[in-house]
Amino acid sequence: MLVLFALVIALKNVKAEQPQPAGPVQKDAAASVSQESSITEAVIPDSAVQPPAEKEPLRVVYVTFDDGPCTHTPQVLDILDRYGVKATFFTVGCYVEKYPEHAAEIVRRGETIGCHSYTHDYAQCYASADAFLNEVTRWEQAVTAACGAVPERECLRFPGGSRTHYADNVRDGIKDGLRQRGIHWYDWNAGDNDKWLAGNTQELPKTEYFRQSYRACMKWFDDMPEEPVILLLHETEDGTVQILPEILEDLKARGYVFRTLDQHPSWETPGT
Numbered sequence: 001m002l003v004l005f006a007l008v009i010a011l012k013n014v015k016a017e018q019p020q021p022a023g024p025v026q027k028d029a030a031a032s033v034s035q036e037s038s039i040t041e042a043v044i045p046d047s048a049v050q051p052p053a054e055k056e057p058l059r060v061v062y063v064t065f066d067d068g069p070c071t072h073t074p075q076v077l078d079i080l081d082r083y084g085v086k087a088t089f090f091t092v093g094c095y096v097e098k099y100p101e102h103a104a105e106i107v108r109r110g111e112t113i114g115c116h117s118y119t120h121d122y123a124q125c126y127a128s129a130d131a132f133l134n135e136v137t138r139w140e141q142a143v144t145a146a147c148g149a150v151p152e153r154e155c156l157r158f159p160g161g162s163r164t165h166y167a168d169n170v171r172d173g174i175k176d177g178l179r180q181r182g183i184h185w186y187d188w189n190a191g192d193n194d195k196w197l198a199g200n201t202q203e204l205p206k207t208e209y210f211r212q213s214y215r216a217c218m219k220w221f222d223d224m225p226e227e228p229v230i231l232l233l234h235e236t237e238d239g240t241v242q243i244l245p246e247i248l249e250d251l252k253a254r255g256y257v258f259r260t261l262d263q264h265p266s267w268e269t270p271g272t
């Protein structure tokens with residue numbers, strides 16, 4: 001149970017997404033559809049026409065990696081490419097400066113780069129709203145230097161999450177400042193507990209603990225297909241990188257489609 005309690009529920013109220021429209025209809029397919037419909041009209045009596053089966057909502061997952069870039073970043077990018085998955089990287093400005101080539105590669109591969117402060121130091125980040133917003137500015141400068149520009153849609157994750165008690169006195173001011181700058185912030189509602197090792201009371205090998213934590217978490221969503229999953233992982237954790245292929249395979253087996261947070265529906269509802 002402790003494992004479950006460790007996971008923070010996302011603050012954002014996430015609306016279920018509508019399934020994407022199908023791709024362009026092939027000529028042959030269009031022809032066979034129109035043939036079928038004319039046959040249906042002509043031959044099948046009303047009593048034989050079944051109502052269409054209710055479609056399950058599209059399951060959407062946003063995979064996110066915090067605290068990089070780091071020495072694992074190239075490997076994480078290769079794994080994502082192998083599975084054709086796009087993810088969101090919440091990066092720390094001082095590490096963007098340390099590993100500018102990895103930050104640039106995140107963008108070059110078509111992943112989304114987001115802000116996770118400049119220092120990740122809670123005392124500095126949450127000293128005041130201005131201090132936090134200054135961290136964002138310094139992150140933007142680091143990303144501009146490494147990648148050429150900041151993303152048009154800027155996503156942010158608070159260090160420790162937006163509910164962290166470190167932000168208690170400055171949270172509202174920070175949020176106001178972020179809204180004014182058009183920056184959207186996202187927490188998470190799933191993860192593998194890779195930063196919460198105290199929950200490993202059975203002293204399992206790290207990878208097994210991460211695997212079990214992830215599975216326990218995803219079980220919540222079995223009966224909530226309409227609930228988008230925002231999955232928190234840390235690219236700095238070796239064990240997470242090791243089980244990443246399993247996680248991506250599992251998400252695919254569960255029928256999830258992968259999106260990045262700059263595609264999140266909340267972009268369409270300013271002020272939320």
Ligand SMILES: [Zn+2]
Nearest residue numbers: 066067159160
């Ligand atoms: Zn972090």
